[in-house]
Amino acid sequence: xxxxxxxxxxxxxxxxxxxxxxxxxxxxxxxxxxxxxxxxxxxxxxxxxxxxxxxxxxxxxxxxxxxxxxxxxxxxxxxxxxxxxxxxxxxxxxxxxxxxxxxxxxxxxxxxxxxxxxxxxxxxxxxxxxxxxxxxxxxxxxxxxxxxxxxxxxxxxxxxxxxxxxxxxxxxxxxxxxxxxxxxxxxxxxxxxxxxxxxxxxxxxxxxxxxxxxxxxxxxxxxxxxxxxxxxxxxxxxxxxxxxxxxxxxxxxxxxxxxxxxxxxxxxxxxxxxxxxxxxxxxxxxxxxxxxxxxxxxxxxxxxxxxxxxxxxxxxxxxxx
Amino acid sequence: xxxxxxxxxxxxxxxxxxxxxxxxxxxxxxxxxxxxxxxxxxxxxxxxxxxxxxxxxxxxxxxxxxxxxxxxxxxxxxxxxxxxxxxxxxxxxxxxxxxxxxxxxxxxxxxxxxxxxxxxxxxxxxxxxxxxxxxxxxxxxxxxxxxxxxxxxxxxxxxxxxxxxxxxxxxxxxxxxxxxxxxxxxxxxxxxxxxxxxxxxxxxxxxxxxxxxxxxxxxxxxxxxxxxxxxxxxxxxxxxxxxxxxxxxxxxxxxxxxxxxxxxxxxxxxxxxxxxxxxxxxxxxxxxxxxxxxxxxxxxxxxxxxxxxxxxxxxxxxxxx
Numbered sequence: 001x002x003x004x005x006x007x008x009x010x011x012x013x014x015x016x017x018x019x020x021x022x023x024x025x026x027x028x029x030x031x032x033x034x035x036x037x038x039x040x041x042x043x044x045x046x047x048x049x050x051x052x053x054x055x056x057x058x059x060x061x062x063x064x065x066x067x068x069x070x071x072x073x074x075x076x077x078x079x080x081x082x083x084x085x086x087x088x089x090x091x092x093x094x095x096x097x098x099x100x101x102x103x104x105x106x107x108x109x110x111x112x113x114x115x116x117x118x119x120x121x122x123x124x125x126x127x128x129x130x131x132x133x134x135x136x137x138x139x140x141x142x143x144x145x146x147x148x149x150x151x152x153x154x155x156x157x158x159x160x161x162x163x164x165x166x167x168x169x170x171x172x173x174x175x176x177x178x179x180x181x182x183x184x185x186x187x188x189x190x191x192x193x194x195x196x197x198x199x200x201x202x203x204x205x206x207x208x209x210x211x212x213x214x215x216x217x218x219x220x221x222x223x224x225x226x227x228x229x230x231x232x233x234x235x236x237x238x239x240x241x242x243x244x245x246x247x248x249x250x251x252x253x254x255x256x257x258x259x260x261x262x263x264x265x266x267x268x269x270x271x272x273x274x275x276x277x278x279x280x281x282x283x284x285x286x287x288x289x290x291x292x293x294x295x296x297x298x299x300x301x302x303x304x305x306x307x308x309x310x311x312x313x314x315x316x317x318x319x320x321x
Numbered sequence: 322x323x324x325x326x327x328x329x330x331x332x333x334x335x336x337x338x339x340x341x342x343x344x345x346x347x348x349x350x351x352x353x354x355x356x357x358x359x360x361x362x363x364x365x366x367x368x369x370x371x372x373x374x375x376x377x378x379x380x381x382x383x384x385x386x387x388x389x390x391x392x393x394x395x396x397x398x399x400x401x402x403x404x405x406x407x408x409x410x411x412x413x414x415x416x417x418x419x420x421x422x423x424x425x426x427x428x429x430x431x432x433x434x435x436x437x438x439x440x441x442x443x444x445x446x447x448x449x450x451x452x453x454x455x456x457x458x459x460x461x462x463x464x465x466x467x468x469x470x471x472x473x474x475x476x477x478x479x480x481x482x483x484x485x486x487x488x489x490x491x492x493x494x495x496x497x498x499x500x501x502x503x504x505x506x507x508x509x510x511x512x513x514x515x516x517x518x519x520x521x522x523x524x525x526x527x528x529x530x531x532x533x534x535x536x537x538x539x540x541x542x543x544x545x546x547x548x549x550x551x552x553x554x555x556x557x558x559x560x561x562x563x564x565x566x567x568x569x570x571x572x573x574x575x576x577x578x579x580x581x582x583x584x585x586x587x588x589x590x591x592x593x594x595x596x597x598x599x600x601x602x603x604x605x606x607x608x609x610x611x612x613x614x615x616x617x618x619x620x621x622x623x624x625x626x627x628x629x630x631x632x633x634x635x636x637x638x639x640x641x642x
Contacts, residue, residue: 019357023542024462025394025526026361026452031352036340039435040347041449043405045442073346084364084447114360117447121366126405126438126447128362131347140345205346221344 001090003118010099015112017079027114029080035132040070046123056094058185059125060101065189066208067129068109069259072194073206075139076131080114081106086121101186109191139194139263142221143202148264148290150226151273153190153282155234156211158183160255170251172238179236187259193284196276197263204263210254212312215262216299219290222264225300228288230310243305250312253303264290322411324439331420336433338400348435350401356453361391367444377415379506380446381422386510387529388450389430390580393515394527396460397452401435402427407442422507430512460515460584463542464523469585469611471547472594474511474603476555477532479504481576491572493559500557508580514605517597518584525584531575533633536583537620540611543585546621549609551631564626571633574624585611 001009007022015021020028031037044066046052050059064081071078083102087095106113111129162180164170172180190206197204203222205214211233219226230243235252242248265273270286277284293300303310322330328343336342341349352358365387367373371380385402392399404423408416427434432450483501485491493501510527518525524543526535532554540547551564556573563569586594591607598605614621624631 020459020461025391026359026397026450026459028357028359028395028454028459030357030456033354036349036351037358038347038349039401039403039451041403041405041436041438041447043407043438043440043442043445043447045407045440045445048440048442070346074349076347080360082360082362082449084362086364086366086445115362117362117364119364119366119369121364121369121445122443124364124366124407124442124445126362126364128403128449129347130360133349135351138341138347138349140341142345 041128056097057101060098069189083116144222144264157252159257201263207258210256225293230305362449377418378422381419390510404437460525465543465585478573480578522584528579531577546614551626
């Protein structure tokens with residue numbers, strides 16, 4: 001099968017908001033007036049981001065989902081994506097499933113696939129996502145204010161716990177395993193929440209490396225500190241039952257792969273946020289507060305457990321550290 | 322060295338036309354009014370697109386150059402890029418050189434690097450390029466007309482010949498080797514030509530897989546046929562001296578990696594194009610003409626050598642065929 005037939009068969013679908021899609025030297029789109037274009041990109045490598053033998057449907061879904069998540073974190077409407085992929089060989093069954101998962105996510109979040117590249121090589125995927133936001137309204141990492149509440153959506157730790165189970169490091173119930181593996185394999189980007197947070201959140205980030213690592217990005221960009229309470233971090237029973245165990249604390253706070261949103265907002269927005277939570281049928285939990293950086297350290301994030309500060313060694317996923 | 326310090330040190334540079342660059346969940350840009358945004362992307366894999374031990378400066382330059390070439394092919398001004406890269410390890414000397422080459426190209430073609438991702442994995446690079454073009458003025462592959470001249474810029478075959486020399490398949494002179502290795506390692510995208518062809522070229526493509534394969538894209542998109550004369554294809558002496566040799570013909574027409582532009586234009590534009598050639602100090606050669614597809618084949622591209630049709634087995638680079 002030629003490269004061109006491969007693209008035609010597995011990646012060329014109708015678009016709904018694109019002037020020129022796959023098939024020329026470039027795609028052409030128009031950005032709405034008075035809007036900025038947001039662009040984000042992620043690379044996923046077999047063996048690092050997913051198991052070599054992971055279900056291709058899940059890989060396809062997740063490759064796009066983690067990028068839609070970045071758009072959500074900016075309060076931005078995801079609209080277009082490109083996909084570059086290196087394949088060790090043409091395995092049509094694999095491609096069909098990968099494509100199915102990718103486009104299932106694209107359809108759910110209304111994203112046009114407008115371009116890309118296919119090449120031979122070790123299985124590596126790069127997705128770039130583009131979206132629009134009214135000029136000036138994007139939610140950045142840098143806007144947190146002293147006194148702001150810190151919120152997280154959904155539950156944290158599920159994906160990391162699912163992975164730990166697959167690696168034989170923990171033993172959880174069947175029901176919890178289902179939840180955890182869904183979170184690991186087919187995370188749902190919080191797109192609707194992200195859009196709804198415009199004008200509410202002072203800063204926002206999506207949790208990919210882990211709550212601590214990602215909240216630290218907000219603190220660094222905003223030059224502030226924070227204190228969070230472990231007991232307030234939303235999580236399933238397994239975590240609640242083992243909350244004093246350091247290894248379990250690390251899974252929850254630093255395991256990563258959550259794709260929930262962590263954002264800050266003034267206290268005056270509490271009612272609005274609680275209403276939003278009901279409207280979206282999505283838990284949104286207040287886990288702590290922004291304060292001044294005490295000045296003793298570059299990053300000042302304190303985690304309390306039963307009112308005592310806890311120290312964690314593992315800060316979050318970093319490819320090279 | 323952490324992932325974040327890596328990005329900061331080797332990839333975070335000042336931008337000149339970007340609202341929000343590297344450092345947040347997404348970059349933010351504004352597209353000029355009455356312009357379309359063009360987006361193109363390429364993936365380069367060690368061992369496929371470049372030797373594992375190729376000079377990192379060259380890899381950096383070429384990773385961006387091949388993408389700027391896609392913008393040129395659309396008559397589009399390249400403006401922004403993102404870069405995702407998987408690295409087997411953090412080799413700072415390698416990264417410093419890669420970064421140097423990448424930004425040398427970015428500076429020459431005035432491109433802002435606005436985002437990306439770094440991860441651990443087999444050396445794989447994906448660049449996405451974005452540019453602007455006044456709405457409706459992008460040059461596509463599909464506009465060729467019967468009777469149009471077919472033109473190519475620069476010289477073809479140099480990169481393929483250089484590679485053939487490195488592989489011990491040919492023996493060329495020292496001077497020619499210098500030219501060929503420059504073409505192979507640090508191709509110059511024909512950005513100025515591409516922009517100047519708006520309103521002149523009816524179709525355009527950049528030659529990456531090879532003249533035949535890429536011209537065929539134009540023919541397929543335009544539903545037309547073409548005849549080209551081998552003697553008119555611009556090339557260095559080595560090719561001219563061996564033009565009857567099939568293997569050499571294949572290098573010239575199907576070796577690929579040229580990054581010259583191949584475009585069509587009405588005969589009435591000949592003088593304009595010749596003037597443009599002088600202005601840009603860039604050879605632009607008329608190699609044949611567009612005609613109707615005779616209907617016998619899906620793709621109807623005839624190559625004449627000494628007025629006789631020649632048959633070539635190798636059509637151009639395809640990763641999977």
